[in-house]
Amino acid sequence: MGLSIGIVGLPNVGKSTLFNALSSAKAEAANYPFCTIEPNVGVVFVPDARLQALDAVVHAQRILPTTIDFVDIAGLVRGAHKGEGLGNQFLAHIREVDAVVNVARCFEDENVVHVENRVDPVADIETVLIELCLKDVDTVQKRVDRGRKAAKSNSAIEKLAVDMGEELLAHLNNGQPARTYTLPEHLEAANVLRDMQLLTAKPAFYIANVDEGTLANPAANHHWVNLKAYADAHAAPLVTVCAALEAQIAELDESDRPSFLEASGLTEPGLNAIARAGYQLLGLQTFFTAGKEEVRAWPIKVGAKAPQAAGVIHTDFEKGFIKAEVIWWEDFIRLGGESKCRDVGKLAIEGKEYVMRDGDVCHFRFNV
Numbered sequence: 001m002g003l004s005i006g007i008v009g010l011p012n013v014g015k016s017t018l019f020n021a022l023s024s025a026k027a028e029a030a031n032y033p034f035c036t037i038e039p040n041v042g043v044v045f046v047p048d049a050r051l052q053a054l055d056a057v058v059h060a061q062r063i064l065p066t067t068i069d070f071v072d073i074a075g076l077v078r079g080a081h082k083g084e085g086l087g088n089q090f091l092a093h094i095r096e097v098d099a100v101v102n103v104a105r106c107f108e109d110e111n112v113v114h115v116e117n118r119v120d121p122v123a124d125i126e127t128v129l130i131e132l133c134l135k136d137v138d139t140v141q142k143r144v145d146r147g148r149k150a151a152k153s154n155s156a157i158e159k160l161a162v163d164m165g166e167e168l169l170a171h172l173n174n175g176q177p178a179r180t181y182t183l184p185e186h187l188e189a190a191n192v193l194r195d196m197q198l199l200t201a202k203p204a205f206y207i208a209n210v211d212e213g214t215l216a217n218p219a220a221n222h223h224w225v226n227l228k229a230y231a232d233a234h235a236a237p238l239v240t241v242c243a244a245l246e247a248q249i250a251e252l253d254e255s256d257r258p259s260f261l262e263a264s265g266l267t268e269p270g271l272n273a274i275a276r277a278g279y280q281l282l283g284l285q286t287f288f289t290a291g292k293e294e295v296r297a298w299p300i301k302v303g304a305k306a307p308q309a310a311g312v313i314h315t316d317f318e319k320g321f322i323k324a325e326v327i328w329w330e331d332f333i334r335l336g337g338e339s340k341c342r343d344v345g346k347l348a349i350e351g352k353e354y355v356m357r358d359g360d361v362c363h364f365r366f367n368v
Helices: 015-022 049-058 084-095 121-153 156-173 189-196 222-233 243-251 254-263 270-281 306-313 315-319 329-335 338-343
Strands: 004-008 040-045 062-064 067-072 099-105 204-209 238-241 284-290 294-301 321-328 348-350 360-366
Touching: 004 015, 004 084, 015 040, 015 067, 015 243, 015 270, 040 270, 049 062, 049 284, 049 294, 049 329, 067 270, 084 121, 099 121, 099 270, 121 156, 121 189, 121 222, 156 189, 204 222, 204 270, 222 238, 238 243, 238 270, 243 254, 243 270, 294 306, 306 315, 306 321, 306 360, 315 321, 315 360, 321 329, 321 338, 329 338, 329 360
Parallel strands: 004 067, 004 099, 062 294, 099 204, 204 238, 284 360
Antiparallel strands: 040 067, 284 294, 321 348, 321 360
16 A cells, blocks of 8 residues: 655745655755755655564564655745746646645744745645645636536536536635535545545645744744644644754664653654654554564555455455454453464454454455
8 A cells, every 4th residue: 555645835944854854865955945856755664662562472573664655845836836936847746645744834044045035834834725726726627627518418427527616616716625625415426526636635734843942832932823723723733843853863873862852852753743643644544464574564544344454465365355363452462472362262253344443463364
């Protein structure tokens, strides 16, 4: 299951610095707009303490957490929907990701040039949102025009596309993203919306990039307070990080990080919170496989059934699914592994209709 989140924002808000910390890839970071043109992609581990706890039981050869691809997309500017500032390229890159995280600058620094010569995180986010909405307006208008031309065929789907499109145009032109549009009660409505591939239909959350001093007391930073109010009003998660500090942490040896975090007043890197927020935003949960070869976390959509989970491991597992042997992760750890769970009746045999839980430890039986 490939999962990707695009990092967007205006130029010089700290996107590339944050990306450098998020992944082992090193995007160029410099004090001028459009430093990033081609998107850099970094694979980020989603932290999960249950992996280590499971490994303490089985002592596997390796531990494999689930991952998310973070894509560092170049800074947008006003007029991007018309191609300004290489806007066509940037918007195309956004179209390819599953979700969007919007980085907003919440720090003052006269040595770091802001593309609009001011620090206003809410205005930054609104600028990006407007550009994405305007691009979506163009996409929806083309779909409406196509639907009207096909009206002679009396196609119910084309009529639905026109009706939805007209509503969406009004919604987008009011500065509202497609993700907040209420779908009509029609079986094909979700498919019509999905086929438009609208940029603002993607789930989104925000990152407040603050100075190090703000981490201990964000409420003292009025830029952060304004952004928090905006995020709450839009029911969007807000993660607070200092990108410059995270970049320093990422450069340290693993053994040196705990003491550095403690000295900085942190219990964990802020990047962990970003990875978890992205995971939750995508509507994902985790199941595990645990054996001598590896302990591994696997991502599945919330509500997925056992055959779908098996298919995440390999498509053949889903096609030939027979049953799933399922143990709750806490039982696996408390009792000391699969065989002991089986002995005391804590291993359940589940069929095709079993809805997976976050934390299930599974062994799938299949026949191809």
